[in-house]
Amino acid sequence: MSDSPTGTAFRIANNVGEGRVVAEPVWSVDPRTGKPREQVAVEATGEEIDRAVRAAHAARGALADRTARAALLRTAADLMDEARDHVVEAADAETALGPVRLTGELARTTAQLRFFADIVDEGAFLDVRISRADPATTPPTPDLRRMKIPLGVVAVYAAGNFPLAFSVPGGDTASALAAGCPVVVKAHPDHPATSELCASLLRRAAVKAGLPEDVVSLVHGFEAGVELVRHPLVSAAGFTGSVRGGRALFDAAAARPVPIPFHGELGSLNPVVITEAAAEERAEEIGAGLAASMTLGQGQFCTKPGFVLAPAGEAGDRFVTALTAAVSETEPGVMLDRRMRGAFLDGVRERAALPGVTAPVTPGAGGEHTVSAGVLTVDAGLLAEGGCEPLLEECFGPLTVVARYGSREQLSAVLGPLPGNLTATLQMADEDPEAASLLAELTPLAGRVLVNGWPTGVAVAEAQHHGGPYPATTSPFSSVGATAIERWLRPVAYQSTPQHLLPPELRDDAPQGVPRRRPQ
Structure with a gap:
């Protein structure tokens, strides 16, 4: 997501905000028209x-x-x-x-x-942990009771x-x-x-x-x-x-x-790698799935797949054709505000003007207040050589970039310099010979690695992870x-502390049901 020249980063850098006493109005705005709806509040002062x-x-x-x-x-x-x-x-x-x-x-x-x-x-x-006093250890262990506060x-x-x-x-x-x-x-x-x-x-x-x-x-x-x-x-x-x-x-x-x-x-690019075997097996299905994921919510998901490595050749062509058809059928939509719409249009223009970039579906302004989804393609060799850095940066909105690779070495050369991401996706076939090595290459790039799925949609579950290497x-x-x-x-350990002074969860008569780790 981009930040306007008068946004948070600019104001922090210029030390604006210290000692603020003037309360500016806060308006609710209709993004469908760009017109104010009502004044909701005022900006908070320092006091x-x-x-x-x-x-x-x-x-x-x-x-x-x-x-x-x-x-x-x-x-x-x-x-x-x-x-x-x-x-x-x-x-x-x-x-x-x-x-x-x-x-x-x-x-x-x-x-x-x-x-x-x-x-x-x-x-x-x-995370309650209890170590009983044991003078026989080296060094001697005092009574230690640890928990997080x-x-x-x-x-x-x-x-x-x-x-x-x-x-x-x-x-x-x-x-x-x-x-x-x-x-x-x-x-x-x-x-x-x-x-x-x-x-x-x-x-x-x-x-x-x-x-x-x-x-x-x-x-x-x-x-x-x-x-x-x-x-x-x-x-x-x-x-x-x-x-x-x-x-x-x-x-x-x-x-x-x-x-x-x-x-x-x-921010996150959320790269997708499509193997040759996967494209040969189900190019049309992958193209339709990618289109649905990258246009969901007008491409305004933090997990939008914004960069795809697809094979060159006939199977890759079928994938691009299917993706093009599905994205072309997407209706123009309204983005969250004018600033984000403007940043999206600027980002599209910058990327489309790069040498070697083509647009099977031209993204851009769908109307006065809307945007249309699109796809840009480029030879992965150009990315591996450098000079097309904007294609490897998030463009917040309904756009994805497809880089066509001609060899396994070329694919790895593009993956290597990618920034950290929330997600990375591998589209593979059954018994795919490239799957294990590609999964190993994708794992350092992201906090969640998917196989034969799409990253938009983050389940609230015990084993979920929604984070990743910087800048994700x-x-x-x-x-x-x-x-x-x-x-x-943060963890705190209490050493040799009388029972009545301990938090209830650390006492010998602690409430039932709180898990406790202690040596047998």
């Missing part, structure tokens, strides 16, 4: 950021009760389900993603909240392309609350009304669960995001957005007097699935 963070910090003690945390998450899910029609209507008006897509995203979001409630109940995330206030930066699942009630918020961390969310400017509605539901859920409503707060404005990551009482941050904006916030988090963890999801993410942790909670915890 308002400070109050929100301090209120969240004061609410930490109430979240120590795991039963209350689980109740909060389940109650939030229930309230969002009850308000489904209002939530979907608000989100569609601001994102143009459509009621069907948003109804599914809401279901995913509430399932995720309940998923983390179950994780809180189980208690395995505490919450970091403190978490700043969450909402995503534009997922107004529910990766925004105010999304995975960062759900996992942080499950860890026992209060949350201050910086709303995304593309859906401020949806953000306000969801934040009010989360705050109502907190009160119903017997917790302070300030365990969740919402602020608006670019400067608010900068001041939030710099606040001394913020202990960690989660971000989903552009490479430029995310890297600027990451650098700001590292430059603090006390640096904090910054878990950012920034700034840390090795997942933002989806059970292990997402680990981002907001």
